[in-house]
Amino acid sequence: MIIQLHHPSSKETVDEAIQFLEAMGLSCHHVSTPDSTLLVVYAGQLQDPRSVRRCPGVSDVHHISDEFKLVSSQWKQGRSTVKIGENDFGPKSFHSIMGPCSVEGAEQLESVAKFLVSQGVSFIRGGVFKPRSSPYSFRGMGFEGLNLFREVADRYGLSIVTEVMEVAQIEAMASQVDVFQIGARNMQNFNLLEAVGKSGVPVLLKRSMSGTIEEFLHCAEYVYNVGNDKIILCERGIRTFEGAYRNTLDVNAISYLQARTHLPVIADPSHGVGLRRHVVDVGLAAVAAGADGLLVEIHPRPDSAVSDRNQTLYFDQAAHLIEGGKKFRALREALMH
Incomplete structure (x- = not known):
């Protein structure tokens, strides 16, 4: 209740x-x-x-029967909107969040920012602290990279989405970041969820590769429970028996989540399939299923990216996805209403 x-x-x-x-x-x-x-x-x-x-x-x-109360659609009828800067995330808008897996330097960020502005995109993503499967992989530029990221984003009027990995990072990052991303590996890091909730900064919460829908929504409840209702959910692919691609984007989850929660729901086709040639198709499938936005990895030279190069789009591919996403969204609205 x-x-x-x-x-x-x-x-x-x-x-x-x-x-x-x-x-x-x-x-x-x-x-x-x-x-x-x-x-x-x-x-x-x-x-x-x-x-x-x-x-x-x-x-x-x-009166709410769901164990998660605040994020339940039984409480808020209709869909919520999360305001980030001048932009609204929710059922009446569609946004692409694009950028490199890892922030590598000024030249890379400048190139990406120019492209995004040319495409009418308002959000730039990029990792400065990177959770990597191997301890020998590039793990980000840290606060030096974040300062550079903020400088470039401000110059081009873009909002920053970047991952926070530890409670200790939040205070120093909060003034530099427009949206805190909680990565799949940290979905059930409850101390981190509560801490980002208390920061008041909007939160993009990614579903873990083995997390159920119920677990995912309970994690969102941790953020809301401390007074932060600015939450965007992200389906990023789950681990299945199939080994042909990196993950399996759970397209079912997009529609199902929108029935269970009032929060905006977006999709990450880059991690959802993990293969560059399929990212655009999988992204459009997510839009057709009702996603409120897409989170996509792009790079001026994907084949030389320091991380996730196999799933990172070239600019021309990203442009096709942006344009296609708008058309698919418009077609869906025309068919559904």
């Missing part, structure tokens, strides 16, 4: 409401976002559900 209090509510009103509910044998958690004051009831049994409406300061009551 979620009890919505009048917003904003004073600390006295919140405390009084919590005492009222505890006297009824209910356990609850206070969540405050920029737009709402909520009490999430997570334990206890009500004899008379109507009695909750006598709670001090109550505005509305939502």
Whole structure:
């Protein structure tokens, strides 16, 4: 159950409401976002559900059967929109987030930024801290790379999406980053999820290669539970028995997630298939399934990229995907409405 209090509510009103509910044998958690004051009831049994409406300061009551409450579509009817800078992520918009797997230097970033601006793309991605399968692989330029990334992004009016790997990195990164990415390997790093939630910075949460939908949504709940409702979910491919390609993009998950949660859902076809020649096709399949955006790796010289070169697109391929994504999105809207 979620009890919505009048917003904003004073600390006295919140405390009084919590005492009222505890006297009824209910356990609850206070969540405050920029737009709402909520009490999430997570334990206890009500004899008379109507009695909750006598709670001090109550505005509305939502009965939710899902174990994850705040991200559930049972609470918020319709789809949520996440505002990042001047751009909205959600059902009425479509955005591509593109850039290199790893930030390598100024020349690379300048080239990518110029291309993105020419294509009308507002978001640039790139890793400065890289979780790698091998300890001998390139692991990013660190804060030096982040400073360079911010400088180039500001020059071209782009919003930065980059991965944070540790709680200790958050404070120093928060002022430089527009969206924190939580990578697949950290999907269930609960301390990190709570810490990025408390930062207030929008969060792009990637599904792990073996994570179920329920687990994925519970992880999003960790971020929302500390007051950050600016969450974008990303399907990036799961590990199956098939070895012909890197992962299997779970296209089913896009539609299913949009039925279970009000949060925006995007797809990462680069990791979803892991083979350059198939990334555009898989990306368009994700758009056809209803994805609110795409997260794609591109590089001015993919074959010389320091990481993920086999799944990184050339600029001309990226341009085809951007244009095709817009057309597929428009076609889907025409057919579905």
